[in-house]
Amino acid sequence: MRDAVAVPAATAPDPPAGPGPLRPRRARDDRRVAWLFLLPVLLGFAVFYLYPTVRGVWYSLTDYSLLNTPKFVGADNYAELVSDGQFWDSLKVTAYYVVINIGSQTLLALGLAALMHRLTRSVLVRAMMLLPWLVPNVTVALLWMWLLDADLGFFNHLLGLVGVEHRTYLNSPLWAMPAVALVNTWAYTGYTALLLYAGMLQIPSHLYESAALDGAGEWRMFRRITLPLLRPILALVLVVSLIGSFQIFDTVAVTTKGGPMGATRVIYFYIYQQAFTYFHMGYASAVAMALVLILGVLTFVQMRLLRASRSDLT
Template sequence: MTATATARTTPAAPSAGAAAPRPRRRRRVAPYLFVLPALLLFSAFKIYPIGRSFAISLHKTVGGTEQFVGADNYTRLMGDPLFWTALKNTAVILVVQVPVMLALATGLAVALNSRMLRARAVFRLGFFLPMVTGLVAYGVIFSVLLNKDFGLVNWLMELVGLDPVPWLTDPLWAKVSLGVALTWHYTGYNAVILLARLQSVPAELYDAAAVDGAGAWTSFRHVTLPGLRPALLLTTVLSTIGTLQIFDEPYVLTGGGPDNATLTIGVYLYQNAFKYFDFGYASAIAYALAVLIGILGFIQFRLLGEKT
């Protein structure tokens, strides 16, 4: 009796170049389909305007038509005294107002985190409320309060025998008024950011410092400040970017005056674009500002970032 052996056939393994099964291919494509609407919107409202602005910065409008001028708009910046005046005014606000604001925000955050303070939630809300106020709205309010003739501030000063101050018509006092308005509006916002970070600092560190005999200032220096370092970096970078882009407050309060004392880069950019309709030069100013923000941000990250 002979037995016939039947060979077992096994399915051949798919070759390396064979197409993936359809369900697996769908799983690979599905995430990109979900991201596609966001990418399209980002491209339409971010990437395209940025690229178009750079193209405009290489042109100049002559006789109603755009002419390619290359880097002429950028070289023009180097010899424009108004641009350097605007840059100097912006730098003064950055160097003077931002450190003062962040110092006040740090002290305010420490106070709001104190266990001895009652109704802390009410105080936190009260100090954060100025941030909710619209930029134009609070600019108008400050322009009324600081008016030389009928402003509330000068009226109160006259009640105590002081002479009225030309808050918005004197170059020096106009800068002071702008700094006060900015500090009022943004201090509470930065304090809330610092407070959120401060609450994550372990209480055991303060207890250990107290056991070692550290006082309030020593604990603040060696425990609070190191714990606040990431939040201080964040608030410093955000404040720097916001200051370099500042427009609403000087435009509403002083219009860039008096005598260009509060002319910032943002106001000067606006004037060239929508007052003189020199969009090519305005775009060049915008790109110069973007480069400046990038350089300062890099320096701040190098100086204040975590050391590895």
């Protein structure tokens, strides 16, 4: 009898090797590309804003004029500024302009934006409202200087038709600043209205529909819905309008040149006079730095009072 030969048992084939554990994909780093796109903006900011600001701070500490080499005088320019009656008078004139301009511009812009939001959303209407803002300020000033002319102005002609006597608006100490303020109100109200209108478009329409079903009228919906939910945009508009109003220059330079009797000598025109009429570049730089500080404080207070970082829209 033959010895039995052991036959090895059949074994199953090994399973094919799998792909192995998946390694986590590295997050794409776009920071280099972002900095590449930001580089032209940062370069422009450094050349046209940062460098002039640093130079302005340096000049404010010197007796620099266009005719001599700057000499360091410390805080002498700022000490002179505190006791300068013309500086404080120009601030008062500017504040008067800001109150008239922002008050009239904001009220008119709110009304126009509400009408567009609730009545019509025509692109043609929006384009027509933006046209005055697109016209250069010098052109606007020249146009209104002719319209308000005491003898040949069309505005006085219209007033004469209703029995009102002619007035010399831009040459009157009483009427010159209101006239300048209303000229800029005409130029910028349309742009401000479009900003507010864009904010109103973010308010959900179902809020107005619910209020209408409850019997609320347009005025009540405007007070209870539109204004509270528009607060962040309104705060932005007021801050931008405040800064822009303090920078009023070209309209004054073209129409009144700071007159009559200093009635329209705003702070920007005063800086221009000190720098390029009297060649007090160091002192003009000190006034400009003081204006930067004033605007910074006013902007901070305005943002806090209006609670610009919060919205009632949730």
